[in-house]
Amino acid sequence: MFALCFIVTLSLALQVESQPGLGVPRDAMGQASFEAIGRLIDEGKLETARRTLQDEVTGRQANYQTLFLQARILFAEKRYQESLKQLERSLALHRQDARVYLLAGMNWVILERLDLARPFFEEAARLAPGDGLMHYHLGRYYYSAQRFAQAEQSYRTALKLNPDSVKTYDNLALALEAQRKTDEAEECYRKAIELARLQKLTTEWPWLNLAKLLIEKDRHEESLALLDSAQQMNPQSAEVFYVSGKVLQKMGREAQAEAALQRSVQNDAKFPDSHYLLGRIYLRQGRKSESQREMEIFQGLKQASKPKGGVMVSGSGQ
Secondary structure, three states: OOOOOOOOOOOOOOOOOOOOOEOOOOOOOOHHHHHHHHHHHHOOOHHHHHHHHHHHHOOOOOOHHHHHHHHHHHHHOOOHHHHHHHHHHHHHHOOOEHHHHHHHHHHHHHOOOHHHHHHHHHHHHHHOOOOHHHHHHHHHHHHHOOOHHHHHHHHHHHHHHOOOOHHHHHHHHHHHHHOOOHHHHHHHHHHHHHHHHHOOOOOOHHHHHHHHHHHHOOOHHHHHHHHHHHHHHOOOOHHHHHHHHHHHHHOOOHHHHHHHHHHHHHHOOOOHHHHHHHHHHHHHOOOHHHHHHHHHHHHHHHHHOOOOOOOOOOOOOO
16 A cells, blocks of 8 residues: 655644643643744744744753654654654653654654554554544554554544544545455545545545555446546656556556556656556567566565565555
8 A cells, every 4th residue: 555655744733732632731832832833844944943943942941842843843854763862852751742642653654663653653542532633643553554443443533523534534445445345445435535525625545546446346437537537636646647557458458558657657767566567568569678677677666665664554644
């Protein structure tokens, strides 16, 4: 499935101080300053965020929130081990903020240590039972760990708290599909699409994921229509054009399949499956040298991307 090979963009909701699981001790920094620095991080203005944070802590001791913000900056800079060190210091001062546990879990996921990520996601959900974001990320962890029934349960809890969440319906559908509950999965994908349209979101994921399910059900024309919509939403997606090539190839439209796969490679030459399917098509056409080249590229990319400790779903993480 899609991996947390996206570099996760952590837009942690800056909930009000009174929310359970997000309690703030008396020595904490002002909420306005905390939120302002958080917005800078979300906007990618990391140096400005760092300078503002340094000004905030000048002349006073670091507290758990300033350490958390430092960890967020390091996370955004892909300095995951350093981020974890700041989170460890933050937890030594205050252990009741679910956001700190969530970020720690996400760091461990990117470092491909699902075994170490699990307790952090579970504690985040325990500390903030009324926060759908925490249950959503716990569901993503369970899905990545192939604990699909638990993922389903977490997503359903998240939807009770946030019933208009496109990404939660989309990920719930993935968990249902993994349990072979394909009819329920299709309903959830279609609900995600309905909500995405109402909210005018430009995410291709529900369309793409439903298209892949319909391929398995041999409903190729329906799948292709969904993929056309996905292409319009994200014409730079390698996966969308790969899946388009796959369904076109199944329909016997080989020239169009080849064109779609070449577009996929153009979008991202490191997306391995497009090379594999192109190699298959070239071999059937008697283009042996081109087929061999594509297969060699495929094997090299698969070997290079082999996970060490597990990966976490993304994509619909939107």
